[in-house]
Amino acid sequence: QVQLIESGGGSVQAGDSLNLSCVAIGGTPGAYVMGWYRQAPGKERELVADIRTTGVTNYGDSVLGRFTISRNNDRNTIYLQMNNLTPDDSGEYICKATRYGMDYWGKGTLVTVSS
Numbered sequence: 001q002v003q004l005i006e007s008g009g010g011s012v013q014a015g016d017s018l019n020l021s022c023v024a025i026g027g028t029p030g031a032y033v034m035g036w037y038r039q040a041p042g043k044e045r046e047l048v049a050d051i052r053t054t055g056v057t058n059y060g061d062s063v064l065g066r067f068t069i070s071r072n073n074d075r076n077t078i079y080l081q082m083n084n085l086t087p088d089d090s091g092e093y094i095c096k097a098t099r100y101g102m103d104y105w106g107k108g109t110l111v112t113v114s115s
Contacts, residue, residue: 002027002104004095009109012085016113020080022095022106030073032097032104036080039108040091048093051078062088085113 008020024032035050035058049059049069057069068081082089092108 002032002097004097004104004106006093006095006106006109008080009093009111011112011114014086014113014115016085017081017083018085018111020082020093020109020111022078022080024076024097024104027076027097027099029076030071032099034071034078034095034097036069036078037094037096038089038091039094043091045094049080050096082111085111087113087115089113 003025004022006020006022008018010018012018030053033050033052036048037045038048039045047060048063049057049067051057051069051071066084071078090111090113092110094108095106097104
């Protein structure tokens with residue numbers, strides 16, 4: 001069983017930056033595909049970015065060039081550096097870990113971007 005704990009959300013102005021963290025408690029460090037999803041009110045949950053165990057990354061089109069996902073396997077933690085935030089980036093940012101077809105989800109951290 002893996003427990004995911006997110007942190008780093010907050011309320012910022014358009015153009016600002018935030019850095020989110022997600023630590024995985026339990027499980028084998030570095031063994032999970034991990035990623036960030038975004039859930040905004042009235043919208044479907046969407047992939048923001050994910051990162052393979054090899055370090056290969058994948059980004060949603062709307063964040064490409066502005067967000068950077070990274071991982072520290074020793075700390076079993078992933079990060080999401082978010083730059084040049086816009087109001088459309090607002091939502092609950094939820095961490096996900098996957099291994100052997102099993103998905104684990106965190107509870108999320110809220111990001112609010114004001115214009």
